[in-house]
Amino acid sequence: MKVLKIEKLTESTFCIRTERPDVAIRAGQLFNVGIPGAGINREYSMYSAADAPYIDFLIKEVQDGFVSPALNRLQVGNLVEVDGPYGEFCLNPPDNSDQHYLFLATGTGIAPFHSFVETFPDLNYTVLHGIRDPDEQYHEKDYAQGRYIPCISRNIEGQPSFRLTEYLIKYPVNPSSIVYLCGNRNMIVDAFETLREQGVHGNNLFTEVFF
């Protein structure tokens, strides 16, 4: 697939837009992405809407990694291997539009939730985004007013700092929410514990570990 657009978001995070393969895609699915001929790939969740005429990937360059640094060196017009989609970390919105969805993400783990929100604009949702620095609020304006809550952990003078899990404890979740968790496994383990204590049923918790 050809690279259509590259957007640098932070020093290490970037968004790559590629041509769309001619296959059915569901929001939340992932693709194997790699440099042509390199013989190695990595899985990345789709960041764009399921019906968009392109695919966006939100990628953080891993220090000492192999695939992500190579992807970070791509230029518009270069080719990239995109194989998929795969996975069942998908969202089937209910007929009941009142159903509240809570999306918990760390870092680039927000990718599938961005895809959900872009695909289903009428969704009743809240995103809690655990990040270290303020500049990691990737495309925060794409989320409806008041629905995106950054949880910035780094201490910055004059700004509140807290972890996603601390926010969850301070503001308990409505137990009827359907909760999706994606990203760092430690966050997922801790948040799961808190959510269960707050009465969210195990059947309403869905997880995808990124790293």
Place this chain on the structure above:
Amino acid sequence: MKIAISYPPIVNEHGQKAMVSQNRNVQFFKTPTYLLPVTHSQAATVLKQMGHDVYWDDGNAQLKNYTQWFDDLVAWKPEIVVFESTTPVMKFYWRTVNQLKELLPDTIVIMTGYHSMRMPEETMEQSATDIVLRSNHVDFVMARLAPYIMDNPDWRLTCSLEGLSIRITGNEVRSTGNFRQVEPLDNSPLVDRDLVQWEKYAYENGNYLQTPGTYASSVIRDCMFGKCTFCRYNGPDLTFSVMTVKRSLDEYETLINKYGVKEIFDDSGVWYRGKEAREFAQGIIDRGLHKKNCYFGINTRFEYLDEETIKLMAKANFRFVLIGYEAADDETLQRLNKGYQLQHVETCLTWMKKYGLHPHLTIMVGYYWQTQKQLDTTVSEVKRLMLSGLARTLQVTLCTPLDYTPYHKECIREGVLLTDDYDDFDMSKLIVKTPIPHDRYYQAVREMYSVAFHPLFILRQLRFMLAFRKRDWQFLFTYGFRAIRRVRQHIFNLTRHEGKPDTQDSTEPVSAK
């Protein structure tokens, strides 16, 4: 509490033993193969650490017959018995549970395993099982469940731990909902080798080039990819957990220095990759473990390990690398959600060959859509990879839908399943309707295994010896005889239905009835 973690010996009419554990599918073998069930070993370890009286009860590895095993278990009078089941032996387990409950009605029987976790109601209906664990994290769940049962006489009504089906009374069963999909793997103890009598598993394993060998506590539970439709490590309910590199290195160091292990295999669905793989290999070198005459083996996927990592792993004395090849046509790989592209197979194997690793390919035949052309392509590609020395060993199995994986459900949905008798799911014969006669697949199995006897293959192994790597000499002289014996057994197992009337001609698919 007195807790038994039990694996009854299962012997079929050919006198072959079945090996049941989470590490692999059930197959019956005359030549014994004893595989350490890693997660259950960790469960036993944590329960012992908590002060419970744990009885590690693997009838297979302990060379007991069924009666001996059963009598010993009854005599021990456990308060809890934990079993692990999978599709081909479900009926056997249900009978065993009922037999056990007749003699020990107060013993709580807990069924674990990928089949029952996906069909808990069935096991509750078919047997007197008290609890079905719907979680694959047997260690974590048991660590919470045992104390709860001990402290709460009314546990059947009150226990709310996630991921359980609990019999309240008679046919009344309740579910506690979905289980915790991610558990911090570092919180589960490393396997207590003495508790599980590790030496009973240290010699009879066809993949070891040197013995004693052992399985490491898996660094990854389930699979980092987890999308292949035929695999039990798949499903929206499963994800993966990772152990830290240092912790795994500590275990390897103990296994080598304290137990004198000569080969360590990590049976994680897929082992580390990238940075963690390099950190691990470098850690082995930094600790000097690469000079202790111990080989290391792993499962991986095509397109997961780059050349630099493979080079470092070879330097660290990695040898055996098991890779799921499955088939050599794009349609099949796509339908299986394999997530790799054929064009990269050769690159990956070339790197492994270059640095002296021994890639082991696993292949399956008999997918319900597999045409003669697809089958021929797979056979010829496998032969090419073996004869050119890109792969060292192989394992061919009949693709059998199991444990209600997506492939299993797909076979039911597509109306191609020829039997719903779980005894038929033992991988000894094809049980799906296929576009060509079943015999063609059995012939393909024979043809692929026969590569081991091909003069070119043998010549290739002789040429490998010119590199003067000890492992290549061992491969030919130590391993060769054992491998041939196993190849003959595999061929017997997988082709003993060859030439018999093709059941698909006379059998209506059960899933279409």
